[in-house]
Amino acid sequence: MSTGCRDTPVLKQRGQREVFCGLTGIIWLHRKMQDAFFLVVGSRTCAHLLQSAAGVMIFAEPRFGTAILEEKDLAGMADANEELDREVDRLLARRPDIRQLFLVGSCPSEVIKLDLARAAERLSAAHGPNVRVLNFSGSGIETTFTQGEDACLAAMVPALPQTDAQELLLVGALPDVVEDQALDLLAQIGVTPVRCLPSRRVQDTPAIGPNTVFALTQPFLGDTHAALTRAGARHISAPFPFGAEGSTLWLKAVAAEFGIAPEKVDQVVAAPRARAEKAIAAAATTLRGKRIFFMPDSQLEIPLARFLTRECGMDAIEIGTPYLHTDLHGPELDLIAAGPVISEGQDVDLQLDRVRAARPDLTVCGLGLANPLEAEGLATKWAIELVFTPVHFYEQAGDLAALFARPLRRHAALKRQHPNRLEAAE
Amino acid sequence: MKLAVWTYEGPPHVGAMRVATAMQGLHMVLHAPQGDTYADLLFTMIERRNHRPPVSYTTFQARDLGADTSGLFKSSCKDAFDRFQPQALMVAASCTAELIQDDPGGLAETMELPVPVIALELPSYQRKENFGCDEAFLQICRTLAKPMARTTRVTCNILGPTALGFRHRDDLAEITGLLSEMGIEVNVAAPMGATPADITRMGAAHFNVLLYPETAESAARWCEKELGQPFTKTIPIGAHATRAFIEEVRTLSGSTMPVDETRMRQPWWAASVDSTYLTGKRVFLFGDGTHVMAAAKVARDEMGFEVCGMGCYNREQARPLRALAKEFGLEALITDDYLEVEAAIEAAAPEMILGTQMERHIGKRLGIPCAVISAPVHVQDFPARYSPQMGFEGANVLFDTWVHPLVMGLEEHLLHMFRDDFEFHDAAGPSHHGGHAPRHDAGATAADAAADEGGSMPPPSAPLSTPDTPALPDNIIWLTCAERELKKIPFFVRGKARRNTEKFALEKGIHEISVDTLYEAKAHYAR
Secondary structure (H helix, E strand, O other), rough: OOOOOOOOHHHHEOOOOOEEHHHHHHHHHHHHHEEEEEEEEEOOEEEEEEEHHHOOOOOOOEEEEEEEOHHHHHHOOOOHHHHHHHHHHHHHHHHOOOOOEEEEEEHHHHOOOOOOOHHHHHHHHHHOOEEEEEEOOOOOOOOOOOOOHHHHHHHHHHOEEEEOOOEEEEEEOOOOHHHHHHHHHHHHHOOOOOOEEEOOOHHHOOOEEEOEEEEEOOOOOOOOOOOHHHHHOOOOOOOOOOHHHHHHHHHHHHHHHOOOHHHHHHHHHHHHHHHHHHHHHHHHHHHHOEEEEEOOOOOOOHHHHHHHHHHHEEEEEEEOOOOOOHHHHHHHHHHOOOOOOOEEEEEEHHHHHHHHHHOOEEEOHHHHHHHHHHHOOOOOOOOOHHHHHHOOOHHHHHHHHHHHHHHHHHHHHHOOOOHHHHHHHH | OOOOOOOOOOHHHHHHHHHHOOOOOEEEEEEOOOHHHHHHHHHHOOOOOOOOOOOOOEEHHHHHOOOOHHHHHHEEEEEEEEEHHHOOOEEEEEEEHHHHHHOOOHHHHHOOOOEEEEOOOOOOOOOOOOHHHHHHHHHHHHHOOOOOOOOOOOOOEOOOOOOOOOOHHHHHHHHHHHHHOOOOOOEEEEEOHHHHHHHHHHHHHOOOEEEEEHHHHHHHHHHHHHHOEEEEEEEEOOOOHHHHHHHHHHHOOOOOOOOOOOOOOOHHHHHHHHHHHOOOOEEEEEOOOHHHHHHHHHHHHHHOEEEEEEEEOOOOHHHHEEEHHHOOOOOEEEOOOEEEHHHHHHHOOOOEEEEOHHHHHHHHHHHHHHHHOOOOOOOOOOOOOOOOOOOHHHHHHHHHHHHOOOOOOOHHHHHHOOOOOOOOHHHHHOOOOOOOOOOOOOHHHHHHHHHHHOOOOOOOOOOHHHHOOOOOOOOOOOOHHHHHHHHHHHHHHHHHHHHHHHHHHHHOOOOOOOHHHHHHHHHHHHO
């Protein structure tokens, strides 16, 4: 058996990175944790980013906000800590439903070395036990896009209560409907009890200890993995639950840890797996033989490339990822047939040169690049949609494939009127 | 430190990007961390631009901070210059880079690039997006424009249209056409569509037309002083203002050519009997100062609305807006706090809001129709069709856009008559809106429903948010029968009826509002 892409040399370039910062994760985390508020301590730019990335979708008063630093905070005329305490007091008075408050560091707060860890301790003492205050960094100088969720979950680990119980911990923010499906499958297989990080509400916070084993549902949780390991929990290494194959391999790895035979898993998942395969097959008629190029964005690139090449028949040209965690991504790389360029980090101009030279059928990229590439006749898939859409496990596998098929079907449907179609056909 | 939920303006470097993106042949290097590249999507997604903004970001990381961020800036400048070959390079720092004090302007200067370098100082912790536009355009003019001989024929420059502006593309086309009808050629329109080479020719124009004080007033003042070009002060939004603008341009240019007004249909549309129902509709205006001031005059003098509140988010326009509000018998609301605007609108209980994308959402929450008149706007406010706000066609567009969210005139009468019909009732909303019916009650019910839906906002009826809602005058209560009668009044006048009745009760010293009080108040305020 070939080792797939695990030994492929990684192309590393350093230049302009066209990616979101970790603050973006707040947009889905605040929906997942229904009693949490995310308070970014940053600049007007941070507030504008959150609004621009999220504004399209939500316009209720959200459970996030930005404490915008002003000139007097920087010039030392105001004690930034006093100012922060005042804003937090006001916020908690107005939102008595809040049980967890995350102070989120930003580029400016890190550069001025505002100590949010101490602020969180101070505010926890002042507002606890009713409100728990934690901190993490979503700054663009330290985190890229989904790393914000990683930093948030990693920050929660030291605060988790202790237990000696043998429990499975599911790690990663999944949409509730998907999480319920996963819990149901695990229960049918016989894996119990199962806890989730993050939990939907603070009272369901999981406990961890030496007998905790954990499985990641998202491939970008490197720091959380390290924090849990430090706390004595053990990681179940597996491919990620994308597609019928990924979901099955993931469940079997978890089952094995609990001494359950793979045959039991096969028996439980037979029906959902057959449904998933049927739904994937429908989208695969559009995807088969098409060439795909991943710009680095969400760190979902490697598992998705595995799914699209193995289950949908696509050819990967380049798989870019902002960070390559060999520990987490190794099982995925083993499954991807050698051939594609694996790249880590980015020089966006050089990478776009490669996209233009390769003219892939589909390019997975950020929102800033999608329309410019479409205007050159290149079909694109916005990477951000992959973190805002339920895509894990069997019942969503068809939807996941369809997300990639839709831009291709659209290109085919509009082929006679696309302004750059003639040029693109050359 | 100030807590912000949603913001009306981005940081100043986004303003500078709006200027750079509007122009051709100019490249900007922004000293900024990777997250700041989100700004590209404002242009490529919201405005559907088919090119990346001409901006290179240095995307420094934490590990660079202890090392050499200024070296990174210089190599980014060199790479950007080599790749894009611009006629001029603009350099700036975003909020984070401002803190590390690398001095992009000084660094770029030492590189001895063969093109002009325009260095911007953008105080991110004091100023905002509009300042960034205004300052970037001013510095571009200062660096590139020079006094020179005037063109033989009378020409002007058009100043102000930028990328991401509210209808700037179409306003520019409309005003260019109007000037052409007056025999005045446009020498340079900038920033939109201009190259740095065009900017160097700006001095040849006889005068300037300033369309948006928010983005170009400093440049217009600089041109007046340094290039001897007077500039227009009238913003041609609405029929009256367009006519006044034409007069102002005639004075500046000496043009005597007649202008054909026949394509401006708005005055007749407003005068025709079908529009009678618009009379005295109470509107609340909020947006940038320029658009709000222009829209307030149109609302009162050309549509026959009653302006019941106005305000702007840009403090730069506070003074003239306050003066205008005073003339309207109102106090202007000057704030960039979205929650404050929401509270003011709720208290004023208007029948329509003219605002930005934020007020559109406030309107949705409160069940009040809203038309958009100002930036910031969303993707749906960058229409494919020609849709200016200025000039003759702009006046037509204003009429259509402002009337569209309302229930139609005849329908309004029918709703009064058949208010309890199970199929044809006011809760169904305007019949031409299909599935987008507004919520049927501007009061707590609709807002509670919205809160449930959004899942995040405590309902306005919850005790903690009540300070914002208009308090019932002391000792006044609504009797159940009067409440029931009030509910029979169609939603689009219910807020007004409630307010008027309470005001009436207060004036008359009535403590219990009965059905009679309701109708006495109605008779009292009848017009």
